[in-house]
Amino acid sequence: MTADRRRGSESSPTRQLLLDETERLMLEEGYAAVGVRRLAREAGVAPALVLYYFKTLDDLFLAVLKRRADGEFERQQRLLDSKPPLQALWELSRDPGLALITEFMALANHREAVRVAFAADAERYRKAQVEAIMRKAESGLPDVSPAALVVATTGIARILGMESALGITGGHEETVALIEDLLKRFYGSSSLAVDHD
Structure with missing residues (x-):
């Protein structure tokens, strides 16, 4: 007590x-x-x-992680409910909050409690993302698993963000154009308003 x-x-x-x-x-x-x-x-x-x-410092870091993760989860849910899910994931994953995620990933390499909490939050996000894709798949999914779509969409966006932070931008414009073209083809060009940073 x-x-x-x-x-x-x-x-x-x-x-x-x-x-x-x-x-x-x-x-x-x-x-x-x-x-x-x-x-x-x-x-x-x-x-x-x-x-x-x-x-402890672990308690402090875990509190920062929890506060940020809970807020981001709520934001993710609102965006997934308001837009086509793959478009929402693309936008969420290109968010500039990547710097803090990168710090927590580095911290997770040194602090087990942070690694466990970070992984649990990431799994919670991924589960909600897959569920959103499945829930809104009334027009049918391409012949690929929803989980694979989530990993591919978020992974590409995060790699672009990490590279940009390092000053690496070769091929980025073309990759962004490719993903946005694929999203337009899948959802129809009239249903997307792609936001260019």
Whole structure:
């Protein structure tokens, strides 16, 4: 019972500030820049207050991951319900939030608890994506599994995003044009409003 009280309220403005600052540090300098003293200094609080809300750095990283994952899952569901699913996946996967995902992937290589939580969230996303494709497949699917469509669509978009972040852009225009052409063919050109970044 003491441990639960020690973590403070999840809706506390101070806790939210600590999560915001952790996310900012991860994006600007990488996850390795996040430590109790550094976070406390950036947030303008005492180090003991960081430990009041988060017993360990893993707890802190998991809280940032959960907050982001839950928000992204809700956004994904809204987009999957409002657009053709493959188009929604293409747009979601090309989202600039890739930098934080990349930081969590790197962090997952070093922290088992983060790896387990990250993988569970990714599986939850993928299951919802496949279900959306199957649910909206009234016109029929191409002769390929919905899971393969999800992996191919999201994978290509994420690779393009990671390469762009590194300054690699050769073949990107052509790949984007190919995917958008395939989406138009599958859904019909009148049902898509493709958003070019």
